[in-house]
Amino acid sequence: MSTMSLVEPQLLHPAMQVYCEANAEASGQGRGVTAVAALAVTVTSNAASLADICTVSNIESILPSNGTLLGLNLIPDATTAGAVYNASTGMGGTTMGSTSSGSSTTYSYCNVTVTYTHPGKDDTVVVKYAFPEPSEFESRFYVAGGGGYALNSDATGGLEYGAAAGATSAGYDALDYSYMDKVLTGNGSINWDATNMFGWEALGEMALLGKYLMKALYSMSDSDKLYTYYEGCSDGGREGMSQVQRWGTEYDGVIAGAPAFRFAQQQVLHVFPVTVEQTLDYYPNPCALDVIVNATISACDPLDGRTDGVVSRTDLCKLNFNLSSIIGTAYYCEGTSASSGAGGGGPSGSTTTSTYAPTQNGTISAQDIEVAQAIYDGLHNSAGQQAYLSWQIASSLEDAVTVWSNTSESWTYDIPSTGGEYVTRFVQLLNITNLDNLDGVTYDTLVGWMDTAMIRYYNSLQTTLPDLSPFRDAGGKLLHYHGESDPSVPAASSAHYWQSVRSIMYGNLTDVEAIAEMQDWYQLYYVPGAAHCGTNTLQPGPYPEDNMAIMIDWVENGVQPSRLNATVSSGTYANETQLLCQWPTRPLWNSDTTFDCVTDNASIGSWTYSFPAFDLPVY
Numbered sequence: 001m002s003t004m005s006l007v008e009p010q011l012l013h014p015a016m017q018v019y020c021e022a023n024a025e026a027s028g029q030g031r032g033v034t035a036v037a038a039l040a041v042t043v044t045s046n047a048a049s050l051a052d053i054c055t056v057s058n059i060e061s062i063l064p065s066n067g068t069l070l071g072l073n074l075i076p077d078a079t080t081a082g083a084v085y086n087a088s089t090g091m092g093g094t095t096m097g098s099t100s101s102g103s104s105t106t107y108s109y110c111n112v113t114v115t116y117t118h119p120g121k122d123d124t125v126v127v128k129y130a131f132p133e134p135s136e137f138e139s140r141f142y143v144a145g146g147g148g149y150a151l152n153s154d155a156t157g158g159l160e161y162g163a164a165a166g167a168t169s170a171g172y173d174a175l176d177y178s179y180m181d182k183v184l185t186g187n188g189s190i191n192w193d194a195t196n197m198f199g200w201e202a203l204g205e206m207a208l209l210g211k212y213l214m215k216a217l218y219s220m221s222d223s224d225k226l227y228t229y230y231e232g233c234s235d236g237g238r239e240g241m242s243q244v245q246r247w248g249t250e251y252d253g254v255i256a257g258a259p260a261f262r263f264a265q266q267q268v269l270h271v272f273p274v275t276v277e278q279t280l281d282y283y284p285n286p287c288a289l290d291v292i293v294n295a296t297i298s299a300c301d302p303l304d305g306r307t308d309g310v311v312s313r314t315d316l317c318k319l320n321f322n323l324s325s326i327i328g329t330a331y332y333c334e335g336t337s338a339s340s341g342a343g344g345g346g347p348s349g350s351t352t353t354s355t356y357a358p359t360q361n362g363t364i365s366a367q368d369i370e371v372a373q374a375i376y377d378g379l380h381n382s383a384g385q386q387a388y389l390s391w392q393i394a395s396s397l398e399d400a401v402t403v404w405s406n407t408s409e410s411w412t413y414d415i416p417s418t419g420g421e422y423v424t425r426f427v428q429l430l431n432i433t434n435l436d437n438l439d440g441v442t443y444d445t446l447v448g449w450m451d452t453a454m455i456r457y458y459n460s461l462q463t464t465l466p467d468l469s470p471f472r473d474a475g476g477k478l479l480h481y482h483g484e485s486d487p488s489v490p491a492a493s494s495a496h497y498w499q500s501v502r503s504i505m506y507g508n509l510t511d512v513e514a515i516a517e518m519q520d521w522y523q524l525y526y527v528p529g530a531a532h533c534g535t536n537t538l539q540p541g542p543y544p545e546d547n548m549a550i551m552i553d554w555v556e557n558g559v560q561p562s563r564l565n566a567t568v569s570s571g572t573y574a575n576e577t578q579l580l581c582q583w584p585t586r587p588l589w590n591s592d593t594t595f596d597c598v599t600d601n602a603s604i605g606s607w608t609y610s611f612p613a614f615d616l617p618v619y
């Protein structure tokens, strides 16, 4: 399996020509010229001005000849270019930390669009790039990830790093449409071009073409080092892993947060909690679900050695806390009055589900706990074989949230469209936005959906190829992080991939040896208490805010991290810096202010899975 279709992208003519020599005249344009020039002296010492380089004719003159870059055919007539001065760029990167909002810094850049087609396909791929003004350029190219079913559509994310960046239409109007709207050309028919482009291909092409243009635009010579970075979370994390797996030699540093990879299992998992409810024929009210999570957090918070509202050791919680101890806990939540608009995909017949909810006043029952326990235990088939892992205990049970049905005057399931629409479109190949109901759906049905989708999209969306040798051997660095209480992409999904890479690439080594090898280029960090690509309102824990600075230091200065710098943003310990533990070590507070990173085999065991419900290996 390890050799399976690791497509090696190649430059058909890798020798980069250097253009623009006529423009190589120094210019004092731009702010902070002296400070920046000191950092980027090798490249910008004789740089042209933005106005000089940013013309349509200049861009046209540096396009690769047809057939020479990945075989692509460029369409020069469609090129646009125009300088943009003093623009604010909105988002300050894609780390999605709760405090990372746009800054007041403004940037000037060359706004370029180039257009290409794949020979014989008659498709049109429009790529937009933002090239920093020459005095700000620091020989970097930056690729930002998207989220959900959307590729990133903003090309300006690299400017704060002195980097050029791009965004691609991917041949399916990805700048304006979700891939979800394009996966089918009609019922029963998959759009494979869009699927491959979304899955892994478009970003790689965008990066290669962007770097080619960048070298010419800034008159870089072959010996000038150019650094390529990737950063994204959620599907953006998956996209980052796709780049490491498929275009490994093209990237120097990749930051992948909570990757929504193992796509088939990941998406069908969103339907698992409602299937638990249907199978057990019991529908906990939302207040009960919240109280189960809150009580679990309270009970497990101290197990990591400090009572701070954060379950830094969900493994110890899983091993030592019995959910049944919550039975009998009282809960009370005010009802909410009806407003317009129907709810999500409830069962047909309850299409009148609304935001109306009666007051919920009661005590946690054994059945409430049975549902929560089954969800945290993860999907097993009817033979009892494990099919997939689940969210860590103490994660919010958001995919289990029930809705009130006026028709039946009871709580009932509400199929999350994240999972339901995946099943209708990617598995059933029907152009509809959710499952109507769960009639006939069992655990085995879910396993079957996962199996179908895993095989069908193994080479496009699954994104778990575990042999990263080309990336490692080219010197690439991978920073992988995941909120430990992520209620959407299970935290254990990341450890499972790390373990797959470890066993495929270092199968002969002992754990100690393998870890020593891996930390030189692939580091995984769990973020205590954090939710999906951000902080968690239920646990006031730390969150990393400086991943790009850390990565740049690693790649460009050889400063290899061993811990991940994160900051607590709320609660009693707000502003505290925590240097997070690198997997597979785990945090254990030894006082109110410091924690150790410990090795705990029982805990690692609780994060370790095999999935015998599938005949194929699930990496």
Ligand SMILES: *[C@@H]1O[C@H](CO)[C@@H](O)[C@H](O)[C@H]1NC(C)=O
Pocket (backbone or CB within 6 Å): 066, 073, 074, 075, 076, 117
């Ligand atoms: C390259 O191919 C494109 C698309 O087929 C075509 O429009 C363009 O004219 C070609 N360029 C040259 C120089 O032949």
Ligand SMILES: *[C@@H]1O[C@H](CO)[C@@H](O)[C@H](O)[C@H]1NC(C)=O
Pocket (backbone or CB within 6 Å): 031, 085, 086
């Ligand atoms: C951009 O801002 C700089 C510094 O504030 C100013 O000198 C320059 O005139 C501005 N450029 C444009 C085109 O507005």
Ligand SMILES: *[C@@H]1O[C@H](CO)[C@@H](O)[C@H](O)[C@H]1NC(C)=O
Pocket (backbone or CB within 6 Å): 080, 081, 082, 084, 111, 112, 113
């Ligand atoms: C960048 O160029 C495109 C294509 O000409 C244009 O639609 C867009 O508005 C430009 N962006 C800015 C910020 O000027």
Ligand SMILES: *[C@@H]1O[C@H](CO)[C@@H](O)[C@H](O)[C@H]1NC(C)=O
Pocket (backbone or CB within 6 Å): 184, 185, 186, 187, 431
């Ligand atoms: C899918 O259905 C929507 C809404 O019914 C329709 O607008 C769209 O054209 C359909 N797409 C395909 C590919 O059939």
Ligand SMILES: *[C@@H]1O[C@H](CO)[C@@H](O)[C@H](O)[C@H]1NC(C)=O
Pocket (backbone or CB within 6 Å): 322, 323, 324, 325
């Ligand atoms: C949890 O507690 C319940 C009720 O006391 C008990 O039946 C069950 O065996 C316990 N589970 C474990 C794993 O100890």
Ligand SMILES: *[C@@H]1O[C@H](CO)[C@@H](O)[C@H](O)[C@H]1NC(C)=O
Pocket (backbone or CB within 6 Å): 332, 361, 362
């Ligand atoms: C909740 O129910 C209990 C028992 O039925 C009752 O004693 C209590 O007053 C109720 N609480 C509220 C706030 O209505």
Ligand SMILES: *[C@@H]1O[C@H](CO)[C@@H](O)[C@H](O)[C@H]1NC(C)=O
Pocket (backbone or CB within 6 Å): 338, 352, 353, 354, 356, 406
């Ligand atoms: C559901 O029932 C409640 C209570 O009777 C009522 O206030 C609400 O308007 C109803 N909602 C709908 C959508 O019929």
Ligand SMILES: *[C@@H]1O[C@H](CO)[C@@H](O)[C@H](O)[C@H]1NC(C)=O
Pocket (backbone or CB within 6 Å): 187, 430, 431, 432
């Ligand atoms: C596609 O399938 C859905 C679900 O069966 C159906 O509602 C829709 O009409 C079909 N679309 C076409 C164009 O046949």
Ligand SMILES: *[C@@H]1O[C@H](CO)[C@@H](O)[C@H](O)[C@H]1NC(C)=O
Pocket (backbone or CB within 6 Å): 504, 505, 506, 507, 508
């Ligand atoms: C493990 O050892 C065998 C035999 O020496 C060798 O053929 C294989 O390449 C090694 N595998 C790895 C992953 O190092």
Ligand SMILES: *[C@@H]1O[C@H](CO)[C@@H](O)[C@H](O)[C@H]1NC(C)=O
Pocket (backbone or CB within 6 Å): 287, 290, 291, 294, 331, 332, 333, 537, 538
């Ligand atoms: C659970 O805890 C959160 C945060 O502490 C709180 O806002 C929420 O009201 C609690 N939920 C219930 C049902 O008590």
Ligand SMILES: *[C@@H]1O[C@H](CO)[C@@H](O)[C@H](O)[C@H]1NC(C)=O
Pocket (backbone or CB within 6 Å): 546, 565, 566, 577, 579
């Ligand atoms: C961690 O980050 C904070 C805030 O960015 C910084 O002040 C501190 O020096 C960093 N600590 C380490 C050890 O890098």
Ligand SMILES: *[C@@H]1O[C@H](CO)[C@@H](O)[C@H](O)[C@H]1NC(C)=O
Pocket (backbone or CB within 6 Å): 571, 572, 573, 574, 575
């Ligand atoms: C954290 O820092 C902010 C901003 O400096 C400050 O307003 C706040 O009081 C600090 N919180 C704590 C708990 O120290």
